[in-house]
Amino acid sequence: MMKVSYKWVKQFIENFDEDIEKVVEKLNETGLESTYEKFGNYIPNLTTVKILSIEKHPEKDNLLVCKATDAKKEYQVITAAKNVKEGDIVVLAKEGAVINGREIKPVKFGSLTSEGMFLSFEELGIDIPSEGLFILGKDAPIGVDASKLLDLGEDYIIEVEITPNRGDALSVRGLAREIAAIFGKKRIEKLPVVSILKERLPEINIETDRLNRYRGIIIEDVKVEVSPLDIQLKLIKSGQKPINNIVDITNFILLQEGQPLHAFDLDKLEGKIHIRQAVEGEKIIALDGNEYTLNENDIVIADDKKAVAIAGIIGGDNTKVDENTKNILLEAANFDPSSVRKTAKRLGISTDSSYRFERGVDIENLPNAQDKALELILSTAEGKAVGEKDVYINIYKPKKV
Structure with a gap:
């Protein structure tokens, strides 16, 4: 079984924007047993922030007090997550966001107030086990709508059951090749450009x-x-x-x-x-x-x-x-x-x-x-x-x- 993003597959086919339902229907007709589902759900009031500083909570040993910015406003957020460090970019659920059925409001931890909540995969509705927060890459912009940035509710996941004779379809390129053939479209191929020196050959x-x-x-x-x-x-x-x-x-x-x-x-x-x-x-x-x-x-x-x-x-x-x-x-x-x-x-x-x-x-x-x-x-x-x-x-x- 293989799961891949429909947006990713479309990157390998020229001028292709067929409805996902039709694509999956055609894949099933040609022998690739496929289903699809929406990727997550849009959650309002999420933004991306950069961690400016981290200090231990003066009264709660297991909590950290973080200062974070969205480039316009600074937030104080208290978290128990251990995988966060200064400079990280994370997702912040601001006041009014609803996470796992609970509305986010300012919460006091001892004498300090948390103005939101940093999120893990599970809290974003993404079915991947995690032991801490979702740390975005350092290339991620700050102060943007995190739901839109993460494609929540805006992409589809194609799930394909691959029979033993169809190893050729076990990749994004392979699936794109199949879809392009079905719909009479041209594929997009990008060749790598790399330079390898001859200083130290592997034995x-x-x-x-x-x-x-x-x-x-x-x-x-x-x-x-x-x-x-x-x-x-x-x-x-x-x-x-x-x-x-x-x-x-x-x-x-x-x-x-x-x-x-x-x-x-x-x-x-x-x-x-x-x-x-x-x-x-x-x-x-x-x-x-x-x-x-x-x-x-x-x-x-x-x-x-x-x-x-x-x-x-x-x-x-x-x-x-x-x-x-x-x-x-x-x-x-x-x-x-x-x-x-x-x-x-x-x-x-x-x-x-x-x-x-x-x-x-x-x-x-x-x-x-x-x-x-x-x-x-x-x-x-x-x-x-x-x-x-x-x-x-x-x-x-x-x-x-």
């Missing part, structure tokens, strides 16, 4: 026959922070929680291009990269926090000392990108679909990556998709690409019809 060893292609790019001096609002919003509409700009870009490209990617913290890797069969009984703690016991039929990405990912399924916690990451290895690969399917089923894991690899990923689009991710990383996280290696083993041969 990659292929030790399995269940890999078709593996391309690694080393990117140095990245700045890990909150993603731009556009990227966050597209992920949110697809039901994904934003994490940081590097991880978000890999997920963004997976959704847009259908090509799974993974970013390793390069400084946590020890030695070379090995794509190999797992050792019987080998264990790995994955990004979901669970420990998995592998067998010799599973494929892993490993360094000289340890497994760092279950190939095609999920990365390892031991090399994840976090706020301290400076250098990354950006991976794009194409694995044997049946091998990924068997491992995912045995371990009881289903991820966006495994879902795509099981159904077949376009091996020829791999460098294009990865370069689009690189282009976004260089523009949003700074850094420079210093080396690249592409190991293309099972070269795709088009069939003549």
Whole structure:
């Protein structure tokens, strides 16, 4: 199953503005089982504000007193959220806004008054679990109608059930290609423009026959922070929680291009990269926090000392990108679909990556998709690409019809 924003799909089709109901009806007629729903609901009296200062509440240990501005007025807001810092841009529910059936009014906490409420995903009516406030990207404007900025009630989410033979439709581009063909429209294609130096080539060893292609790019001096609002919003509409700009870009490209990617913290890797069969009984703690016991039929990405990912399924916690990451290895690969399917089923894991690899990923689009991710990383996280290696083993041969 895939969920994507209708606005995002339309960005890949020339002069296209068909009614969503008709689009979904045609998709169902051509074999892609689809439904749609409105994205959220418009909430009046929401604005975007920038946090100017944060202090501990003098009488309430678990509360913070924030000063925030919408560029016209300064607000005092008291919050229990722990993920907010000076300079962040957040959504403020002003007096009169109705959140979860409760009207926002000035509220006293001890001797201080809160003039509104900062909002999380849930409080905005977005079905994504969160442990704190929704932090908008630093590119987000302040003092604007937050409901309009976030498209609440103004976009539609298309949900598509993908059969095993239609891996080509498991992306925004793929869905746009299908819709453009149905309605006789031209597609829009944008090619990435990137520069990769040859200063530090990744060392990659292929030790399995269940890999078709593996391309690694080393990117140095990245700045890990909150993603731009556009990227966050597209992920949110697809039901994904934003994490940081590097991880978000890999997920963004997976959704847009259908090509799974993974970013390793390069400084946590020890030695070379090995794509190999797992050792019987080998264990790995994955990004979901669970420990998995592998067998010799599973494929892993490993360094000289340890497994760092279950190939095609999920990365390892031991090399994840976090706020301290400076250098990354950006991976794009194409694995044997049946091998990924068997491992995912045995371990009881289903991820966006495994879902795509099981159904077949376009091996020829791999460098294009990865370069689009690189282009976004260089523009949003700074850094420079210093080396690249592409190991293309099972070269795709088009069939003549």
